[in-house]
Amino acid sequence: MEYTLKKFFGYSTFRPYQKEIIEKILEGKDSLVVMATGSGKSLCYQVPPLIVNKTAVVISPLLSLMQDQVMALRQRGIKADHISSAQTDSRVQHIAASGQFDILYMTPEKACSISNNFWSNLLDKGISLLAVDEAHCISEWGHDFRVEYKQLGKLRGILPNVPFVGLTATATEKVRNDIMDSLEMRDACVTIGSFDRTNLFYGVKSFSRGVLFVDELVGEVSKCVATAGSTIIYCTTIKDVQQIFESLLKAGIKAGMYHGQMGNKAREESHRSFIRDEFDVMVATIAFGMGIDKPNIRYVIHYGCPKSLESYYQESGRCGRDGIASMCWLYYTKSDFVKADFYCAEASSVSQRTAIMQSFMAAQRYCMLTTCRRKFLLDYFGEKNTPDKCGTCDNCTTSRKESDMSREAFLLISSIRSCGNNWGLNMPIDVLRGSRSKKIVNAQFDKLPLHGLGKELSANWWKALGYQLISHGYLTETIRETFKIVSVSPKGLKFLSSSKPDDQPTLVLPVTSEMSGDEEQRNKFGESGEFNGLASQKYEGLSEAEAQLYNMLVEERMKLARAVGTAPYALCGDQTLKKIALMRPSTKARLANIDGVNQYLLTKYGDHFIQSVKCLSERLNLSLDGRTADIQPTITKSTMHTVPTITKSTMHTVPKPDRKITPAKYEAWRMWHEDGLSFQKIANAPSRPAPIQETTVAGYVIEAALEGYEIDWARLLQEIGLTCEISGHIQTAILKVGSKDKLKPIKDELPEEINYAHIKACLAMQDLGMSLEEVNPPGHLPSCRADEHCNETSEFLSKSSHPCHMEGPCESERPVGNIAGHNFAVNCNGPDSAPLVYDDDLLSLSKRQKVNAIKEENPLAVEATESSLLNWLKNYNHGVSLSDILEHFYGSSEASVFELLSCLESDFMIFKKNNLYNLM
């Protein structure tokens, strides 16, 4: 499975649940997958057909979605196509029936209307699964019910033994059951992941419609475009789409639009241009949304309250799909809230109407919320035990003025109860404000004692309080037939029973902008400086020259994508390019090692990328095979369903080195000083193309300290095991040599176990005017004799007793150590005379015995060839270290073995994990 993942998708690890879901599908089980937007559900149906070599049929609701997926899959070397009314190639259906596609997309209409003959031909060849993407469209209780989806159940009879897989990001329990029933799933394996998109910032503001606001919006979007990346602006009407689109164009922003009144061709064109990075902003109605998988969308704006909370989650889910911190802002006006009837017009049954009203009400509550927005979203989707504050929504990050509103809450709750818990918010508020409308007089509410007691406050003020009381659980909002009803909840009744007309328990609530009437505050953008965060993260972890290289690679990718007629992200993502800019691979093997590089990219465009990297790096004076690519936006936080999701820590910025040290040294210093990793861990970091000596890492950190980088000397001395005795020996040796310009003569005077890191540390401390006692006060200073200290100090000293090269250039510049980036260092006598020294690190005794046994059986020199090496590797399930390989194939030169390993790695025939070479 991992081989397939790397080969076709370029990823080295599965995301949570993916592997388990794939395993169940391969076992032939039906599966229902409910996981967050952008969590990688598609991979669950894309991997099985590649493993069993049988077509997967995928039902997808939108043509544009299918076309995007087919385009991206083809760039991964996967045979994919679609059958729909838009398919112009008449041969596709015939080819599909003969089982030649790995993945075949179909619209639901086509799947239900295509001949039984087609299915029986395809069944003969073998169908690995039938996936129904966006499966919530099956349910009338879903937010996006599609009649065509309802027919899909009949496929069960045609494909009785094919595993059915339903996938969606938005399904309540009711919808989940509906999906399983409709697809006639049997004993389905249900996987429910967390809905939390932790890399997304959520914010809401109310606004007043007008040119002024649109101008501000345009100004804000232009900031995002200039600094961070793509933006989508969702509007609720076509008129809004056109107005904002025109304003963006006037401001010189490259924008496109997408709505239902555009012709098919114009929409397709617009969609294609956006995903191909030809323009930066897409202004659209919700017709544009579901399934869009452009990974680098940094900003999703909703201009108007969305029609449901589910569609808000879907649409905002287009943001930050590469896991990088991104923002979702929603702007609403009160007038948005009266659109319920408009949305309900789509309903064909009472239950559907109720479902639409409920989702719309939830969206309104989301707008008016003063508590954590993420919690509200997660609670809505049924996630349990969600924290009260997420720290990455506007309500958690901005402090609002608060005030004791106990008297007003008492009045409103009492009024709702006195009116019989039978109305929306308007009636009880009108009563409080002293209205004598016909309705009020007829119901005799003007006789209530609280009639007119709240007339000094505006209706909007009371409504804002009403929404707060709903979100704090004092009031409950429900739908009766098609009307919204607000009633007093048990919590509200408890509040009333502990209150008297002139004395209520304190109830402190935030003063919202509706309450303070602070229009200006309401309309202001970017208060929390979110854009600065987005801008700084784009180049996070890159030096200035590397950032330039990254931009040039983005351009190169764009040119390449244009030449082959695809979207740039389909070739490789921005994160992968960033890693290429950091690592600057000089060989295909090194390029293959980078996360996100798949075999198709490597074989088709690998040479092109390597050439570009070499050329551009030279222009920018950057060394090749530089830093390790450790900028992965990965998975850190687990939530209730134990789905770890994507980190939000990407907002932090890595301090840039202000003094000149090589990238390798800076990286070593950063990992040791900032990440707190040991020299051993840094030397063997999995992200490193090849391990390096621990002493080399220690040397880098010491050199960084000499350049003024802050380090914890006590920790360093402890880790390298520099004792008083060792220091004494070194001082004596320096005196004897009479100079400290060269390290080797000093080392020659010292016992074997005193290494270059010890000498470097002593000399650096001298240069910096520090003493051992100062760093480690007496009592804390290791003081054993040099010949005894190995047990007491660290493994480091005993392991690093190999002679190492500390005087030469940095790791990336070493002439021989660079060949295939493997685990050796050159003896101090110089590269010519030097035997290579290998780490025996991960070699277990039993494995070594096995190697020796094989060697004894084969006393003749064994030469490494592609097939002999692959055959030999078959003996070892857990991989073999480089030293083992060289030991076994002693009939071949080291250089030729390196070369061979590089080629096999590039061809994805072997892979390296934890310094061990494994057969794929």
Ligand SMILES: Nc1ncnc2c1ncn2[C@@H]1O[C@H](COP(=O)(O)OP(=O)(O)OP(=O)(O)O)[C@@H](O)[C@H]1O
């Ligand atoms: N194991 C993985 N490692 C890294 N990236 C992955 C992995 N699996 C999927 N991805 C990437 O994550 C992104 C989102 O995946 P995908 O389109 O499958 O999401 P989804 O769950 O279907 O979302 P939605 O419901 O919003 O359509 C894609 O760009 C995909 O390539």
